[in-house]
Amino acid sequence: MSAPRQxxxxxxxxxxxxxxxxxxxCLPRGLNEAEVRELDEIVKRGRPIQRGKHLYRMxxxxxxxxxxxxxxxxxxxxxxxxxxxxxxxxxxxxxVGLDAFETGRHTCSTMAMExxxxxxxxxxxxxxxxxxxxxLHNQLQSLIGKEISADHSMLLLLxxxxxxxxxxxxxxxxxxxxxxxxxxxxxxxxxxxxxxxxNYLGLAVETISRLFARFQEDNLLAVDRRLIKIKDxxxxxxLVSRPTKKD
Amino acid sequence: MSAPRQxxxxxxxxxxxxxxxxxxxCLPRGLNEAEVRELDEIVKRGRPIQRGKHLYRMxxxxxxxxxxxxxxxxxxxxxxxxxxxxxxxxxxxxxVGLDAFETGRHTCSTMAMExxxxxxxxxxxxxxxxxxxxxLHNQLQSLIGKEISADHSMLLLLxxxxxxxxxxxxxxxxxxxxxxxxxxxxxxxxxxxxxxxxNYLGLAVETISRLFARFQEDNLLAVDRRLIKIKDxxxxxxLVSRPTKKD
DNA sequence: CGGAAAGTTGACGCGGGTCAAGGAATGTGG
DNA sequence: CCACATTCCTTGACCCGCGTCAACTTTCCG
Numbered sequence: 055m056s057a058p059r060q061x062x063x064x065x066x067x068x069x070x071x072x073x074x075x076x077x078x079x080c081l082p083r084g085l086n087e088a089e090v091r092e093l094d095e096i097v098k099r100g101r102p103i104q105r106g107k108h109l110y111r112m113x114x115x116x117x118x119x120x121x122x123x124x125x126x127x128x129x130x131x132x133x134x135x136x137x138x139x140x141x142x143x144x145x146x147x148x149x150v151g152l153d154a155f156e157t158g159r160h161t162c163s164t165m166a167m168e169x170x171x172x173x174x175x176x177x178x179x180x181x182x183x184x185x186x187x188x189x190l191h192n193q194l195q196s197l198i199g200k201e202i203s204a205d206h207s208m209l210l211l212l213x214x215x216x217x218x219x220x221x222x223x224x225x226x227x228x229x230x231x232x233x234x235x236x237x238x239x240x241x242x243x244x245x246x247x248x249x250x251x252x253n254y255l256g257l258a259v260e261t262i263s264r265l266f267a268r269f270q271e272d273n274l275l276a277v278d279r280r281l282i283k284i285k286d287x288x289x290x291x292x293l294v295s296r297p298t299k300k301d
Numbered sequence: 302m303s304a305p306r307q308x309x310x311x312x313x314x315x316x317x318x319x320x321x322x323x324x325x326x327c328l329p330r331g332l333n334e335a336e337v338r339e340l341d342e343i344v345k346r347g348r349p350i351q352r353g354k355h356l357y358r359m360x361x362x363x364x365x366x367x368x369x370x371x372x373x374x375x376x377x378x379x380x381x382x383x384x385x386x387x388x389x390x391x392x393x394x395x396x397v398g399l400d401a402f403e404t405g406r407h408t409c410s411t412m413a414m415e416x417x418x419x420x421x422x423x424x425x426x427x428x429x430x431x432x433x434x435x436x437l438h439n440q441l442q443s444l445i446g447k448e449i450s451a452d453h454s455m456l457l458l459l460x461x462x463x464x465x466x467x468x469x470x471x472x473x474x475x476x477x478x479x480x481x482x483x484x485x486x487x488x489x490x491x492x493x494x495x496x497x498x499x500n501y502l503g504l505a506v507e508t509i510s511r512l513f514a515r516f517q518e519d520n521l522l523a524v525d526r527r528l529i530k531i532k533d534x535x536x537x538x539x540l541v542s543r544p545t546k547k548d
Numbered sequence: 549c550g551g552a553a554a555g556t557t558g559a560c561g562c563g564g565g566t567c568a569a570g571g572a573a574t575g576t577g578g
Numbered sequence: 579c580c581a582c583a584t585t586c587c588t589t590g591a592c593c594c595g596c597g598t599c600a601a602c603t604t605t606c607c608g
Contacts, residue, residue: 131453131454131456131457133457133461133542134542135542135543137461139453139456139457139460139461141453141456141457152445152446152449153446153449153450153453154446155442155443155445155446155447155449156443156444156445156446156447156449156450157443157446161446161450161453162450162453181435181438185432188428191428195402196402196403196404197403198399198402198403198445199399199400199401199402199403199404200402200403201449202399202400202402202403202448202449202452203400203403203408205449205452205453205456206378206386206388206400206408206409206452207378208456209378209386209388209452209455209456209459210378210380210386210388212456212459212460212503213386213459213500213501213502213503214380214384214386214503216563216564217563217564247585247586247587248586248587248588249585249586249587253460254460255460256459256460256461257564257565258564258565258566259586259587259588260564260565260566260567260587260588260589261563261564261565262587263587263588263589264564264588264589266587266588267588267589279572279573279586279587295380295381295382296382463595463596464595464596494553494554494555495554495555495556496553496554496555504596504597505596505597505598506554506555506556507555507556507557507596507597507598507599508595508596508597509555510555510556510557511556511557511596513555513556514556514557526554526555526604526605
């Protein structure tokens with residue numbers, strides 16, 4: 055906290071959008087070298103955030119957006135009566151912080167689920183660069199649209215799907231996201247607790263536990279603590295929407 | 302359909318952002334006269350959309366945003382197995398169409414619930430005007446943030462709340478929105494069917510019916526078909542979050 | 549007026565929440 | 579290195595909120 059804010063180490067200097075392995079998933083996608091360098095100018099890369107620490111809290115004033123560089127985060131709402139609703143998990147390359155767009159104050163809190171780093175995009179500077187780099191504006195717009203469409207899918211999941219369909223959807227979505235990041239689509243570590251998964255999916259922890267047990271019995275998965283091996287991805291995908299009940 | 306597209310009537314000519322009664326809720330908020338006129342230049346005001354007709358359908362290519370001028374719309378996702386999830390209801394002054402931001406194709410469908418009119422903002426022109434009118438950019442950004450925060454609240458509602466809390470939340474939200482539009486906060490017509498309400502809230506139609514009956518018994522509401530009179534708004538608000546179960 | 553869509557009400561049953569108890573892994577301090 | 583606490587996860591027993599099904603009424607609309 056009291057360390058000089060200007061200090062740079064070799065690690066930090068080396069990181070740039072141009073060299074970042076996430077470029078194809080992240081804001082630089084579709085920009086040319088000069089444009090990426092212009093974006094790079096305004097990106098602030100802070101020190102790592104420890105597991106359990108907040109990137110920001112609900113009602114913090116903040117005009118920045120953040121892109122996850124390494125690690126993972128969860129965003130959640132807290133209600134006055136003390137309980138929470140996880141509204142999203144964020145992997146490297148994903149955008150966080152749009153929730154302050156309305157008033158300049160965050161409407162949810164975002165916490166690191168493991169030691170993580172982000173790239174910060176200060177709002178005013180970002181708007182300015184967007185004006186001179188239209189491709190950046192488009193890319194940002196696209197990420198915003200993605201966020202909204204993802205939220206809509208979650209509304210469908212919470213509004214209509216059974217517990218089994220919810221967990222299957224969740225695993226398939228993680229599988230896809232890991233695979234986009236060049237990790238195995240069939241073997242990965244969950245970065246969140248059963249508690250968080252249940253909360254996110256609108257289910258009790260016990261239900262998550264039971265479903266993992268059942269999926270394992272059915273030879274869909276091998277589960278070892280937080281390590282998931284998907285043994286039959288096609289069948290898992292087929293569980294995402296059930297055979298139609300009526301109509 | 303075969304009417305000449307250039308035809309204008311006096312009604313249409315008269316409508317401008319400057320004179321529109323929605324201005325304080327809508328994009329022009331906080332803009333000066335000159336800026337509003339610049340915005341006005343690019344707004345396309347089409348003919349009314351009949352009840353049941355679509356403003357757009359899922360997977361339509363579309364780079365415009367829309368602001369509801371009169372009437373009301375619902376947005377919904379359709380799944381491959383044929384059922385639907387309503388993801389939002391839209392009243393005058395509210396923004397519709399962000400769901401095409403990701404790819405330029407809509408990810409949900411939007412249908413008029415009564416004869417309605419919209420103001421269309423063609424994407425490219427809008428970006429252009431935003432560049433010269435920073436206040437417009439901010440206002441748009443704010444509406445985007447509002448949408449995202451609203452979606453998050455819905456996730457909380459669907460993930461955690463009981464049927465009673467859901468319907469109470471819904472009515473309180475409608476009450477607030479009507480009152481912002483200078484309608485009575487305690488007496489209004491529902492523009493949607495019980496079916497749509499149930500779908501939106503993740504409940505069966507029968508549950509909606511029973512809850513309306515119970516709220517009426519409890520002297521919270523007077524319900525006559527789609528006309529709602531809220532008889533005890535404070536108590537209705539108190540139902541929105543229940544007394545905490547544990548922790 | 550007739551047929552369809554929308555809404556209401558009752559009976560019934562199940563999916564998943566809640567409670568309780570215990571196990572396994574990780575952290576903490578001595 | 580061990581004792582102990584804490585958090586995380588699992589499993590079983592129970593039961594209730596709300597979905598489902600069915601029958602009927604009311605309203606809407608051509």
